[in-house]
Amino acid sequence: MSEPSTPLTLPKGFQTAALAAGIKPSGKTDLSTVISETDCVWAFAGTRSTTAAACVTRNRDLYAAGGPVRALVVNAGNANAATGKRGARDNADLADALGSVLNVDMNGVLTASTGIIGHPLPMDRVLSGVEHLPEDLTDDAAAFASAIMTTDLRPKTASAQLSAGLPGGARIVGVAKGSGMIHPDMATMFAFVFTDAAVDGPGLRAAFSAVVARTFNAVTVDGDTSTNDMAMVLANGQAGEVALHDFLPALETVMRDLARQIARDGEGATRLLTVRVSGALTEAEALTAARTCCVSPLLKSAVHGNDPNWGRVIMAVGRSGAAVNIEGMTVAVQGNPVFAGKPLPYDDAAVSQSMKAEEVVFEIDLGVGGASGEAWGCDLSAEYVSINADYTT
Amino acid sequence: MSEPSTPLTLPKGFQTAALAAGIKPSGKTDLSTVISETDCVWAFAGTRSTTAAACVTRNRDLYAAGGPVRALVVNAGNANAATGKRGARDNADLADALGSVLNVDMNGVLTASTGIIGHPLPMDRVLSGVEHLPEDLTDDAAAFASAIMTTDLRPKTASAQLSAGLPGGARIVGVAKGSGMIHPDMATMFAFVFTDAAVDGPGLRAAFSAVVARTFNAVTVDGDTSTNDMAMVLANGQAGEVALHDFLPALETVMRDLARQIARDGEGATRLLTVRVSGALTEAEALTAARTCCVSPLLKSAVHGNDPNWGRVIMAVGRSGAAVNIEGMTVAVQGNPVFAGKPLPYDDAAVSQSMKAEEVVFEIDLGVGGASGEAWGCDLSAEYVSINADYTT
Structure with missing residues (x-):
């Protein structure tokens, strides 16, 4: 599935883990998380689909509420879309379960699902997987990039270095998935960006949609918009302050790089x-x-x-x-x-x-x-x- | 190119002719006309493309002017699109030439071009073809349907019978082309409908766009909109009056039938x-x-x-x-x-x-x-x- 990828360390204070929970019949890795030691300000953009999946709807509600977040949990193999009220409950239960394991408010846990539409999540396997998820944490962003792949041929990562108040400066690390092709129900695009820069939260929120319009939303592969598409940036501030006018261009560079990688990585696509x-x-x-x-x-x-x-x-x-x-x-x-x-x-x-x-x-x-x-x-x-x-x- | 088609007579007072003018290098039929003995009220819808071809722009201007029409001239093999001021002149010259041969005002001659974008029409051959075009007139609508085919596998015709004041009643005969597929610059869709019913012109004009929305514009093949798409209905009134509330449903049936034929006729399409x-x-x-x-x-x-x-x-x-x-x-x-x-x-x-x-x-x-x-x-x-x-x- 995945080709060997260059190691890429997550920004300070972020860790990741992944395992095979049994959502995919193939037994491949299908459940993963990124966790921040401390609260993150964040920005979010979800699909414009009027039949958006439960994860998009819930993340959007949390974004409107405006509180900080601590973790993201991603499952592949099942989009949990068009699954009715049960799907919304299952999605909330997924966030609640990871929150309990981490001892974090469930409203600080974002969710992202990708895979087939119209099938309920196998919650017994999902919840059992979440129990074990934080047992083997690492700071390897490439491992997370591989874990969220579905039909992608290559893991997609990009990063940028920023000057900041603390020694070593701040970093931005982005991870994306997207099959970039016509494929059965798997065309969902995700872009997750993590940074240890301390940035102005309201300013980041205000600027994010324009950055998404010029990057993530400027990728088009077959015209089909997924029920589950989303892009987000989480900033935990552990590396010290970075002014938005320095941060936003670097964020756009990272997201643009990811967007181009998504476009390039279509099965059968040659250029x-x-x-x-x-x-x-x-x-x-x-x-x-x-x-x-x-x-x-x-x-x-x-x-x-x-x-x-x-x-x-x-x-x-x-x-x-x-x-x-x-x-x-x-x-x-x-x-x-x-x-x-x-x-x-x-x-x-x-x-x-x-x-x-x-x-x-x-x-x-x-x-x-x-x-x-x-x-x-x-x-x-x-x-x-x-x-x-x-x-x- | 064309399979044998069922003979279908044009409504009273309409005749057609076609020949190979040499626009297509293959030497196939590429220039055709439909002529009415008497003036027609008409309705028109052209592509929404902001880079519409000269034929669409000119027909639209004539439609806005509101005068009657007598003839339609169609060329295949060259769209005369993105050809600049020269293209607009060539298109007007084409209408003028047929008007001269028929002794009809050029503003009573509509044009329709389909084929490759961005190449000037070979006007010497086109004008020479127009000279000879009315020499071999017939009332066979199927011949016209075959003459306007580009990559179509089958000629597309549909017809309806109406009660009218005169013996035999009035008829509606529609002819369409459209490759219904991804194809090099040839995806233009045309729907030409002719009737000998005498119908209320302003009422027909007012109703036509809604009929087009529910028929011609409800066909989608690859999402690509041609610079040359158009639909029109010409009514010469030779068979006597038909009320619009009787005429419009029959017109919609004919156009819907043509639309479904266009959708079905894609190369490689199996259903x-x-x-x-x-x-x-x-x-x-x-x-x-x-x-x-x-x-x-x-x-x-x-x-x-x-x-x-x-x-x-x-x-x-x-x-x-x-x-x-x-x-x-x-x-x-x-x-x-x-x-x-x-x-x-x-x-x-x-x-x-x-x-x-x-x-x-x-x-x-x-x-x-x-x-x-x-x-x-x-x-x-x-x-x-x-x-x-x-x-x-």
Whole structure:
């Protein structure tokens, strides 16, 4: 399942543990936790789905209440979504159980579930697993990244170093999962970020959604939004104060790195698709146009075939609804201008050759304003679908 | 290219012709027309794309001007989209040329182009083709349906009979094209409907967009919206008056039939996916929820695999943004209830067996209101993508 990963230490005061509780029939690791020695200020963003799972709903309620948190518990193999009132109770019981073991208020325990929709959690096995979860704690973030993988091919981590009041400074360590592909009920994306920086809680909360919009929400793989998607940052302050204007750019760098890793890690995906949009009326419109390009099956298949078919960019931008002045619009593929209000002459073979790279970049100027945005996706290969389209019960 | 099709006569006063003008390198038929002996009242809907092609923009302007029309000219092989000012001139020249040959005002000639984006029309060949176009007129609607095919596997026609003042009554004949698939720049959908009924023009114009919303716009194949999509109805009145309350339901039946044919006719698609949503707050929300289900790669692949994986319905509805009360929500697959606020027990093998049908129907009640809507798509097979994802220049 997991390839060997580079060791990465969690920030000061954070520890993690994982075990196989028996939620997955395969017997693989399916229950994990990250625990902070001390209270964390935090920020949260959950799926926009109107059928959000119990874990998203409960975390959102706790976030609205505004209290600190101490721990996160993650299960794989079962999304506990569309499971009705029983699902909400089971989710609360999961948090309560870890709270009891840690001697922490259950309202300080966040939950995250990923896996199949519409099946109740096997609570006997889950609760028994939670009992044993804190027995073998480690500070290895890579172990946590591996433990939360479902169909991911690679564990996803990113980190940043910050200056802070205490010796050694503060750190940000992020961990994500996301299959980045069409896959049976497993497309949930998680991004968990931990830091020992002491940051202003209200300021972090106020800024977080914009950072998520430019990073986690700028990844698009198949247009399907999970019932369980979430991103969060937990800050325990153990390394001393860091001003938000220093912290937020580093947080965005870490989350952007994770987002790109999610986009790149699709089964069958052979390269990263990056779409940069400028000249938009607003950042939101720039992001919408960039995301619409990244989700377009036509553009994704063009990327797979090294086909500089910029007509598909025109189509996708048009479909996005973002304001555009086609006479002032420009498109470049891997740095080669191909459209500027009208088709430009270019060397098809040379541009196609330039697309045979790990990352294929489209740059689009909408010609109507000064805002910009960037989104990431992956190519669409026959392998990608042949693996997943023929999945049967 | 085309399979033998059942003869279908155009309504009174309409004739058609087609030829190979040399726009397609293959030498296949690529230029066609439908001409009415007398003026038509008409209604029109074009793509919502902000990068709409010249033909859509010009038809829209003529529609706003409100005059009658006499003819439609269609070219395949070249979309004349993203071709700048030259493209707009070429499109007007095409209409002007047919108008001259027919001795009709060019503002009475509508245009429709489909094919590759970003290449100028080869106007010498196009204009030479138009000269000869009306030489071999016929009343065979099936010939027109075949002439406008690009990657379609089957010509698409539908018709309805109406009572009217004159002997024989009035008729509605519809013709559509649409590849219903991921395909290189050829995914444009056209629906052209002709009738000899005399109908109230302003009333038809007022009603048309709602009919399009429930039919043509309820087809979704890969989420990509063409720069050239359009639907229109032309009524020349030669068969006598028909009241709108009789005409509109028949028009909707014809357009719905065409929409379902477009959804079914995807390369690699093996069955029709129908999603019926009820209990919505508004018809628009019902249609959005149904369409989101039909475009979901996860649900489409479940249909291909005969997998009654209703969790993907929950996911897709949640993603659509339509208001839903999950505790009052119900889902049925091929008539089998699988979810009613919580997972229901069902015979997985039996439900899977029931999905091995030409049409797979999901019925979803959102549990919040009284509005309903229906959308159509197709399954996602490995063949479907392997054909198209590996397309290269």
